[in-house]
Each structure stands twice: as structure tokens, then as C-alpha cells.
Amino acid sequence: MNEEVNAPGWDAIDEAMVKIYGQQEPKHYGTLISYSLGGEDPLDGISVYKSELPMPHWHFVTYGFSELYEKESEDAEYSGYGFELTFKLVRAEDEEEPPAWAINLLQNMGRYVFSSGNVFRAGDYMDANGPICLDADTLLTALAFTHDPNLPEIKTVNGCVEFIQMIGITEHELEAMQVWNTLGVLRVSAEQMLGFVTDLSRDCLLQIPEIAAAVEQGIEQEGSNTGFLYVDQLHWEPGKSGWFKKESDRIQIGAKQAEIISKMLRGRIIKQKSLTLVSQTFRLVFEPGDSARYEVEEQSMMIRLNTAAATELSQKLVPQESEFELTSLPKLTFQIVKTHVRDREDNIVKTIG
Known part of the structure; x- marks a missing residue:
């Protein structure tokens, strides 16, 4: 960031990440041409941190869904859209650079929000209609959204910001979330998907009898939350x-x-x-x-x-x-x-x- 630019929203996100990663210098991917000036990428930047727990993974965080600079919206309670996205992706031992497809995926989420006005909240889901990583042999073809357990909501001078974690899910897991609810499926899957870290190589969790039974019980008792x-x-x-x-x-x-x-x-x-x-x-x-x-x-x-x-x-x-x-x-x-x-x-x- 240019030190002459007043970016209190950006600084607040940085401070939240320092509480987790200390002085680790993240890999940062900025935008050369602003979206408002005709650039292709709507988010001002994406930072990526190395994390070791509960397994080696990349921890992505976006800058741009909230108001990073001066307050422009009339909503005093929330900053911009009121959230930033995070994404946790399994990291190989010899991997030194986060994969470009994940950065592109987060920018695509930005294009969706900026063009539609629809925001992401904990409990949402989205069908990607194909692999979330186009070149990968993966069963993950959809996304679920929940609060990032490592990043509580922050209050900035521009308003509140939630950190919403994006999670890769399979077609059948998506159906279970539609028929029951997203947070319920994630809750009963938490022990098998530690930290909700996305792993492109994993199988569908509904193949595990205990998880499938818990989902069926939830559907039977509560019905669907999707109206x-x-x-x-x-x-x-x-x-x-x-x-x-x-x-x-x-x-x-x-x-x-x-x-x-x-x-x-x-x-x-x-x-x-x-x-x-x-x-x-x-x-x-x-x-x-x-x-x-x-x-x-x-x-x-x-x-x-x-x-x-x-x-x-x-x-x-x-x-x-x-x-x-x-x-x-x-x-x-x-x-x-x-x-x-x-x-x-x-x-x-x-x-x-």
C-alpha cells in the first residue's frame, strides 16, 4: 500500500490478520487498474498466508467487498457490503506459491457480487456448475459459506466487517444443504473437514454413514431452510x-x-x-x-x-x-x-x- 493513501478499512483487515499470523509477510496480489476505471478485477487485492494448523494450507483474504478507503455508502452500520471473503486451501509441502485458480475464483466471486448486488452470508451456498478448479480432477463443484472461525467480526471507522469463509463442496453435499441447511451439514461434517479447509482430492462426506445419518435426521426433524x-x-x-x-x-x-x-x-x-x-x-x-x-x-x-x-x-x-x-x-x-x-x-x- 502507498503510505500516502488513507485506507483505514484496509488497515483494519491487516490488523485482524496480524493477530493470527504475527509478522508473517503475506503474498499479496493487487489490482493494477481499478474496477471503477475499467479494470477486470473488482477486488483491490488478495493476501495469502501460510498456515500449518490443522494441516498445511493457504489462507486467502480479500480486500474490496468492504470500504477500504473513505466512507462512501450511506449505511453507517456496515462497511460496503459488510464482509470480506476468506478461503483455506490445502498446501503441498513443496508448494511456495498459492495457486492462481484460487485467486481467480475469489475475483469471480467479486464479479458476481458487484454485478448482481447479492451478498454472501454464513449459511449461503452456490452451485459452480462444474469443478471449482477447472483443470483439476475433483468432485468439488459448489461452494458453501460460513463464518471464518479464526476471524471474528471487526469494527472499522467505515462500519462492521464479517469474514465469510468459502468452502468447496460436492454436488451431493450441496443437495443436502438445500434440503436441510448449510450450517447444519457443515456442523455434522466438522470432524471430517477440519477447519473447513478445502481439499480438491477429497471424497463426498455423505459417503460416511454417520454423516449421512445425521443429515437425514436433520432433514426429518427440521425440514429445509431453503424457501x-x-x-x-x-x-x-x-x-x-x-x-x-x-x-x-x-x-x-x-x-x-x-x-x-x-x-x-x-x-x-x-x-x-x-x-x-x-x-x-x-x-x-x-x-x-x-x-x-x-x-x-x-x-x-x-x-x-x-x-x-x-x-x-x-x-x-x-x-x-x-x-x-x-x-x-x-x-x-x-x-x-x-x-x-x-x-x-x-x-x-x-x-x-
Whole structure:
């Protein structure tokens, strides 16, 4: 940092890291051209520390989600977005430089937040739709977020800043978090994922019987904490009126989403909680009720389900092309269509359904 620049937010983050690593000089990766001036990287910098416990790993911390320099936002309580991201990644014995892909991943998180305005909080998750490290043979295809246990919230002159740790997770672990909740899955996995250090080579933790049983128990007792889910493939087609009868209204769902929606329905409706699915063009709300019915308003639909209808729909939502109606909703057709999973270069890498 240039000593002439007044950066109290930056200094506060540095002070928090000194409490952990003392005088260790971190490897720092700054941004040459500011994002506001047309640069590609939204974060002003990323520092990386060597840590030995609970295993050798790199400890990354971002600079830029919070207000590093002068106070600009009107929110006096929080600094900027109110958080900085951290990431802990297993380090090989002979590794002297942190891998570039992890730095790029954190900058990608910055692009997501700066472009969408959506922030990360403990308990969030994100599907990466592919390996979090593109060149690695890894099962980790999603991310979970929790408080960094080594970095408590700090108060700066620009407001409070939380340190949110990003953790690489598998597809099935992501599903468990959606059907139950993120912090619950992390809690029952803590002994197997010490310090929540990301290890690209690890297997799915749900293969461990004790963890799988604890997750199932959590789902059964608490249901799903996810009440809102963005779904890429979700469309509605109103039924056309003919001479003698009106065709059924049709809801189209992608095969990739069908199975997780099935599990979430069980975890929400049967627990008397609603579930909202949203795509770019349509909003679908499932509500618990005494009887099954649905209402349509422009590009939005509300489906009320009793336990029998929720159970029937859950059983029929499988990741396979199909078309069906519910016994209690004969005028509404559900259609499951193929999902083509694409990589970042828009190539189809997998077809589901």
C-alpha cells in the first residue's frame, strides 16, 4: 500500500490478520487498474498466508467487498457490503506459491457480487456448475459459506466487517444443504473437514454413514431452510382453448432441478412451509394447504398442496423426461425436460434426463 493513501478499512483487515499470523509477510496480489476505471478485477487485492494448523494450507483474504478507503455508502452500520471473503486451501509441502485458480475464483466471486448486488452470508451456498478448479480432477463443484472461525467480526471507522469463509463442496453435499441447511451439514461434517479447509482430492462426506445419518435426521426433524430457489429451466405455458375444452396449463422443469425440488418439497410443504421457485421468466410458489388447487397471475403461479398432493408430486419429480398430472390437479400438466450442463465456454459436458 502507498503510505500516502488513507485506507483505514484496509488497515483494519491487516490488523485482524496480524493477530493470527504475527509478522508473517503475506503474498499479496493487487489490482493494477481499478474496477471503477475499467479494470477486470473488482477486488483491490488478495493476501495469502501460510498456515500449518490443522494441516498445511493457504489462507486467502480479500480486500474490496468492504470500504477500504473513505466512507462512501450511506449505511453507517456496515462497511460496503459488510464482509470480506476468506478461503483455506490445502498446501503441498513443496508448494511456495498459492495457486492462481484460487485467486481467480475469489475475483469471480467479486464479479458476481458487484454485478448482481447479492451478498454472501454464513449459511449461503452456490452451485459452480462444474469443478471449482477447472483443470483439476475433483468432485468439488459448489461452494458453501460460513463464518471464518479464526476471524471474528471487526469494527472499522467505515462500519462492521464479517469474514465469510468459502468452502468447496460436492454436488451431493450441496443437495443436502438445500434440503436441510448449510450450517447444519457443515456442523455434522466438522470432524471430517477440519477447519473447513478445502481439499480438491477429497471424497463426498455423505459417503460416511454417520454423516449421512445425521443429515437425514436433520432433514426429518427440521425440514429445509431453503424457501427460495433460482431455477434455470422453469417455464409456464397456458393451456389453449379449443371448441369443446381447454387444454391443461403446463409447467416445464429441467431434469437437473427435478430431484432437488422433489426433496425440498418434502422438506418444506410437509413441514407447513412454502417454497418459491424463480426463473428469468416465471415465478412458481408452492404453499401448504388443506386441499390442492392453483392460481395464475401473469408470469406467476401459486400451487397449494396438501400432504397427499405434495407426496405425489415429490414422487413423480425424477430426473428423467416425463409428463404427468396430479390426481388432485387434473388440469395442470408437469413436464420434465432434458438439462444440458455446459462449461464456461458454453460446451455441453453432460446431459441429464
